[in-house]
Amino acid sequence: MNTAPTPAPGDDEPRWLTPEEQHVWRSYIEAATLLEDHLDRQLQRDAGMPHVYYGLLVKLSEAPRRRLRMTELARSAKITRSRLSHAVARLEKNGWVRREDCPSDKRGQFAVLTDEGREVLRRTAPGHVAAVRQAVFDRLTPGQQQALGEIMRIVAEGLQPGEAGADLPWLR
Amino acid sequence: MNTAPTPAPGDDEPRWLTPEEQHVWRSYIEAATLLEDHLDRQLQRDAGMPHVYYGLLVKLSEAPRRRLRMTELARSAKITRSRLSHAVARLEKNGWVRREDCPSDKRGQFAVLTDEGREVLRRTAPGHVAAVRQAVFDRLTPGQQQALGEIMRIVAEGLQPGEAGADLPWLR
DNA sequence: AGCTTCTTCTTGAAGGTTAAACAAGTTAGG
DNA sequence: CCTAACTTGTTTAACCTTCAAGAAGAAGCT
Numbered sequence: 050m051n052t053a054p055t056p057a058p059g060d061d062e063p064r065w066l067t068p069e070e071q072h073v074w075r076s077y078i079e080a081a082t083l084l085e086d087h088l089d090r091q092l093q094r095d096a097g098m099p100h101v102y103y104g105l106l107v108k109l110s111e112a113p114r115r116r117l118r119m120t121e122l123a124r125s126a127k128i129t130r131s132r133l134s135h136a137v138a139r140l141e142k143n144g145w146v147r148r149e150d151c152p153s154d155k156r157g158q159f160a161v162l163t164d165e166g167r168e169v170l171r172r173t174a175p176g177h178v179a180a181v182r183q184a185v186f187d188r189l190t191p192g193q194q195q196a197l198g199e200i201m202r203i204v205a206e207g208l209q210p211g212e213a214g215a216d217l218p219w220l221r
Numbered sequence: 222m223n224t225a226p227t228p229a230p231g232d233d234e235p236r237w238l239t240p241e242e243q244h245v246w247r248s249y250i251e252a253a254t255l256l257e258d259h260l261d262r263q264l265q266r267d268a269g270m271p272h273v274y275y276g277l278l279v280k281l282s283e284a285p286r287r288r289l290r291m292t293e294l295a296r297s298a299k300i301t302r303s304r305l306s307h308a309v310a311r312l313e314k315n316g317w318v319r320r321e322d323c324p325s326d327k328r329g330q331f332a333v334l335t336d337e338g339r340e341v342l343r344r345t346a347p348g349h350v351a352a353v354r355q356a357v358f359d360r361l362t363p364g365q366q367q368a369l370g371e372i373m374r375i376v377a378e379g380l381q382p383g384e385a386g387a388d389l390p391w392l393r
Numbered sequence: 394a395g396c397t398t399c400t401t402c403t404t405g406a407a408g409g410t411t412a413a414a415c416a417a418g419t420t421a422g423g
Numbered sequence: 424c425c426t427a428a429c430t431t432g433t434t435t436a437a438c439c440t441t442c443a444a445g446a447a448g449a450a451g452c453t
Contacts (some may be wrong), residue, residue: 055271058441063347070358073370077357078276080377082255082299087380093411099439104250119402127254132440134403156401157449175235186242186251188375196368203360205252208259265441271409289431304410306433328418328431378397 084184091180098143098171101128101179102136105146106170109162116161118151133160145169256356263352268345269315271298275349278317278342281334288333290323305332317341329388 066074088100096103108125109115117125123133137160140146145166153155162170186194238246254309260272268275281287289297295305312318317338323329334342358366359391 051358063350064354065350066353068372070366073373074353074357076370076373076377079299080380081257083377083380085253086299089411091336101439120400127251127258129441130402131442133403135439138403150296151401153360154401154449158402160332178235178237181238181246182236184379185246185376186238188379189372193375194242194245194367197372198241198248200365200369201224201245201248201252204247204357205255205363207356207360208252208255253439261441273409286427292430301411303412303434304434307409310433324432326419326431328416 084150087184088177088180090178092173095176096169098140098159101126102140103170103173105133105136105140105160106162106166109146109160110170112162114161115167116149116159119160140166213214223318240325259356260349260352264345264349267348270312271367273298274312275342277308277312277332278334280331280340281318282342284334285331287339288321288331291330291332294332301305311354 085100090101092098092100094203104126105122108122109117119133119137120130123130126133128136137148141148143166145163147161147163149161151159158166176189189197246365257272257365264270264272264275276298277294280294281289291309292302295302298305300308309320312332313320315338317335319331319333319335320333323331361369
């Protein structure tokens with residue numbers, strides 16, 4: 050986000066992005082912004098919820114008894130527990146998720162996908178997949194798709210462990 | 222986001238993502254989420270503003286007289302005018318941006334980067350570039366960097382023109 | 394047991410985003 | 424001109440996210 054003045058030696062001059070790197074980075078930011086907006090809008094319109102919430106329902110739908118502990122769900126969706134707490138509160142009000150106490154750990158809560166939640170998913174998944182396809186997969190060659198997967202896997206990996214943060218030990 | 226039941230012929234059965242596509246897509250979502258969170262946190266901590274706001278200052282810093290019409294800035298940052306309006310209000314309160322009337326179009330407003338805003342940028346840019354490098358560029362081969370740029374350019378392109386949306390004819 | 398520490402989840406407030414509606418100004422067509 | 428249609432930018436309220444703090448239970452240590 051800046052032009053390189055001079056790469057001085059033994060100096061703490063920041064290593065600015067090269068013009069090529071800048072282009073890559075800007076393309077990334079633009080596409081990521083547009084894509085997330087696009088999907089948020091698509092889902093808000095067709096399913097009445099933002100993309101992240103939809104992702105939560107998907108995770109639950111794939112879990113063993115369609116239930117997951119809050120912390121596990123948060124971790125798997127890459128969001129903070131706080132955010133999840135608010136999200137589940139909303140989804141619960143919609144009747145798509147229900148909370149259940151964990152028998153083995155009285156602090157614990159399960160988020161459980163309700164039948165109604167399943168139904169919403171069943172009804173809206175096709176449209177969502179279509180949107181994803183149209184925005185991403187239909188435009189990329191198999192090679193690019195594979196490359197994208199690898200690249201993003203690498204980036205995600207580098208961001209996962211982190212030292213320790215306020216609310217989220219695993220999220221930096 | 223679902224398992225393929227059967228690709229029936231001449232049927233409107235949705236084309237679910239293949240397992241490979243699902244992996245790619247999940248990696249993308251995870252990395253994008255983690256990355257945006259990471260950068261948001263980095264900038265919130267070091268610059269006192271979210272990543273998008275930082276991007277606005279950068280755009281302004283590169284514009285001719287360090288000023289851009291609201292609509293142009295919004296378009297270039299890929300956000301809605303409404304969002305920009307709020308953002309500029311906040312940046313103005315921080316003294317980093319100032320609004321100025323457009324002489325040729327009485328409806329128009331320029332967002333102008335103040336000296337103070339420039340200073341914030343100067344002070345925080347190194348740290349931000351370092352974060353981006355560490356999270357992305359340092360982990361990818363030159364080939365992957367190039368591939369990422371191409372891929373994201375394609376995706377962004379497909380999302381740009383669109384038919385016409387409520388507030389944003391160009392977004393969607 | 395008793396004490397400290399960690400983990401789980403929630404809360405409340407502050408801030409950011411969205412959607413819809415609007416005022417004001419500009420443009421295009423007759 | 425004059426009106427209809429469009430643009431620009433803002434506003435409001437509803438919603439979502441973050442941050443810091445905290446209640447409650449579990450785990451570990453002596």
